[in-house]
Amino acid sequence: MFMCRGDVDSQLCHECIGNATQHLSSECSLSKQASIWYNECTVRYSNDSFFSVVDMMPGFYMCNTANFSNTKSFTPLLFSTMNLTADEAASDKKKFATNERVFEFQTLYCLAQCTSDLSSKVCGTCLRSAIKQLQIHCDGKLGGRFLYPSCNVRYELYPFYRSINVPSPNELAPQTKDSISKQDSRFLEDPFYLSYNCSSNHNTITSKNFNLLLSYLVSNATAGKLYHRVIMDEIVYGLFMCRGDLPSRLCVQCVTNAKDRIFSMCLSSSEGIIWYSHCLLRYSSQYFFPNIAETSPMYRDINITNHFISDQNLFTSTLSNQLSELANATGNSDERYMINSLKLNDIQTLYTLEQCTPYLSPQECISCLNDMISTQIPWSFLGSVGGRIIYPNCNMRFELFQFYIESDEARSSRNPSKEAGELFAQIGFILFL
Missing domain, CATH: 3.30.430.20 (Gnk2 domain, C-X8-C-X2-C motif)
Structure with a gap:
């Protein structure tokens, strides 16, 4: 059985099913039953009949790592909207529904779907269970989803499903007219300066070692690297990262420009970062290489x-x-x-x-x-x-x-x-x- 998301057109559905079945055939060729989930579709097979019967094993969830700041107000709105969406999906002929709610100048997007072979009552039971699991695993998160073989629910603060009310698929998207992006409106060989940030903490790094650290970074860019990090004895930490498509010579040019500018702008700061269109360069007296993303x-x-x-x-x-x-x-x-x-x-x-x-x-x-x-x-x-x-x-x-x-x-x-x-x-x- 396969199920495409209710907002997906026939061409995208066909492509997703093709990818999913190819993956299953290579990974699960000796298995009696299997399920695979994509954003746009789900595919499953079994040597036992599962039609018109709700299947809530196994379950699978994913949550956004970021937390919502005002959970006291957000959580009741979220789950009331999710329950409403589940009710609409259960009663819908296609067993699919979406809903939006405005909250603190943001829009909450919710989706619920069952396989079309389920009755309204059984679909509702499956979705209510998925919503309960979503609340357990993703409470307070900015987004999340829970998937069973027979149904799934999802919510985000961005429009992850396609609008079903747009009159024409050839509607032109509005193009940016007044941002920095327009100044960089084609691929430019010269790195385009964007911004920088220096900390307010007093710098404990000597000018000599600061300059030496930046020179190390430039020398590694010259050696053909698109990414490099340095730890000096003082201790000072530094890194650069060039955009993945750049040839070495353009990476070197960007890192060199970034080195000169950040040295003049952040000399009195213990840490700083500078952004160009082609690269970023960063240094600090504190360790910043753990596998934890910084925002x-x-x-x-x-x-x-x-x-x-x-x-x-x-x-x-x-x-x-x-x-x-x-x-x-x-x-x-x-x-x-x-x-x-x-x-x-x-x-x-x-x-x-x-x-x-x-x-x-x-x-x-x-x-x-x-x-x-x-x-x-x-x-x-x-x-x-x-x-x-x-x-x-x-x-x-x-x-x-x-x-x-x-x-x-x-x-x-x-x-x-x-x-x-x-x-x-x-x-x-x-x-x-």
């Missing part, structure tokens, strides 16, 4: 409107799905770097890039990127497609123009399966021997 200091450049957009737009749902799926792909890649392009219509193509520092674990990288999607993109005030967000450990950018290098060599070594329409995030699979 500050942050740089953000996104076109935000001054009015609340109540209706879900096609471009926001498409963008959020692309960013979320690319986050999973980035975290699971060896280089913690991924790009993707998706043709939106006859005129526009959406280009996205996500990257983490290599020492982050896959899950920490995914969590770092998902935190950006959930907390740093104001979806209900997003005025256009175009912008970037940079944390110390991860970054993302999305535009309606190509801002990265995409050569045949880069495609084969860094981006093996990123043709438009081929980006699917596998959630998990269970097999039984």
